[in-house]
Amino acid sequence: MEKVWKILPKANQDHVKELLKQPNVPKIIAELLVQRGVTTIPKARDYFRPTLEKLYDPFLMKDMDIAVARLTLAIEHGERILFFGDYDVDGTSAVALFMHFFREVYDNIDFYIPDKYTEGYGVSLRGVEYAAQTNCQLIISLDCGIMSHEAIEESIHRNIDFIVCDHHQLGDTIPKATAVLNPQRPDCNYPFKGLSGCGVGFKFLQGFCQKHGIDPTPLWQHLDLVVLGTACDVVPMTDENRVIANEGIKYLRKSTKPGIVALFKVLNREQSEIQVQDLGYTFGPIINAAGRIAHAQISAELLSTIDNKEAKELAEELNRLNQLRKNYDRTNTEEALVMAEENKSAPALVLYNESWHKGVLGIVASRCAEKFGKPTVALTLSRDEVTGSARAIANFDIHKALTASAEFLDQFGGHTSAAGLSLKKENLSAFTDKFEAEVKNLTNGKNFVSELNVDLEIDLADLDLASATIINKMSPFGHENPLPLFIAKNVKVATTPRVLKDKHLKMQVFQEEGDQKIDAIAFNQADQLDVVMEGFFDILFRLDINEYRGNKTLQLNIKEISTSKK
Missing domain, CATH: 3.10.310.30 (Diaminopimelate Epimerase; Chain A, domain 1)
Known part of the structure; x- marks a missing residue:
């Protein structure tokens, strides 16, 4: 398949000039910000400071007052509450969020995760039956429910009230639940539509705390779970999600939740160094593996547990299932590629x-x-x-x-x-x-x-360590706020590149004689050695900062190499 590097439309230069009025703002940074909708200095300040004060009032969400009132009534009357979660990371992390939050204040709670293959997506009739058998008077769905009309009506028929917390697109009608929290509702004026399912659940708990004058600090401690649901569900990393991710990653790095600590150990990842953009390809696959291979109940139990021994056992089982998933993935893909070739x-x-x-x-x-x-x-x-x-x-x-x-x-x-x-x-x-x-x-x-979207075509001479440092501060990165990607054309190598481990190219590149020569690494592109040695070539790259013995230098992380058309 033909690949095309598509440079995004040029940023509005009036907005760029406005941002350049701020001291020490490189033009590259101003261009990137305007492309991402950051067009004024106040917006730029908010963009670079996504702190908890920037969270919206949860009661701006349609039905929030009704949902909080019904939850309050359930607690006052000692009713049993069931948290019904979807079987992916977003749903299981949302269930864990509610279990951890309420475990401190109310213990008449339970959760249910449907079987992906026997019950399918959404609230299942089997789940409603479970709620009835365990004497639940209230079901709160998390990351599902907006299309589960039949199951919700069955729940109400059994005198079990229902609150929906979802973020998926609606059908023609809204479920007949006590309350439906979903910023996608056409009659909902909540200012941000891009929350994850776990994010909607988080706003529900924020509203509960706000209504009852509860110090929200304990709730903030559970943002380690909300950032998991947000980063792994490919929702836009903009607006309120940047606040959730920016603050959540801080709590994730220092989390003491047994399940999270155990996951870091089986993944052999350094907890204090994890980045938001890492979560989708580290935590996402292993947490989702349970639902794909066995039952997502395992993931929900792991994220919810407060027992270190149980967490270790569950994390090891989840790791086993993930290895099994990888084996299926590899063998099935190999067979499919052969079939596709034919x-x-x-x-x-x-x-x-x-x-x-x-x-x-x-x-x-x-x-x-x-x-x-x-x-x-x-x-x-x-x-x-x-x-x-x-x-x-x-x-x-x-x-x-x-x-x-x-x-x-x-x-x-x-x-x-x-x-x-x-x-x-x-x-x-x-x-x-x-x-x-x-x-x-x-x-x-x-x-x-x-088509591969590229932010800017730039001259290598315009790059410096300061720009790379500011780009790092544009995190958290994710969907609709990706790590910036650049093109430089008519590049050449300063000396013969080194081939590392028979796979990678390490070199220095520049464009014009007398320009700075910048270190570059091209992972898994040793097959491009002839191209870079032939003369001019174009590169698609991201900016990295390489740190060695306390010294920081600029490095290009080359994603693709192409012969120049010059």
């Missing part, structure tokens, strides 16, 4: 193997789609049903292609870039033909182009 002339890839594990098919489909540049469906046989995941490429709407193929599907759902589906085995061949034909029709037979 069918690469098709307009789309529909890959099926009865032995593949359902829990890793989203990853398998993503990797095949990326390598071959085609929309991909990866399927397996589970409980006498063909089921799996679909992934798009570039700007292709895979949900639209599935909709056109719906006559051969039993179920499907998702969005433009990713979806899940199930069908009868006897319909697999007909679905494949229809899906491939629809993809060909929607693309007019054209090949896909992968």
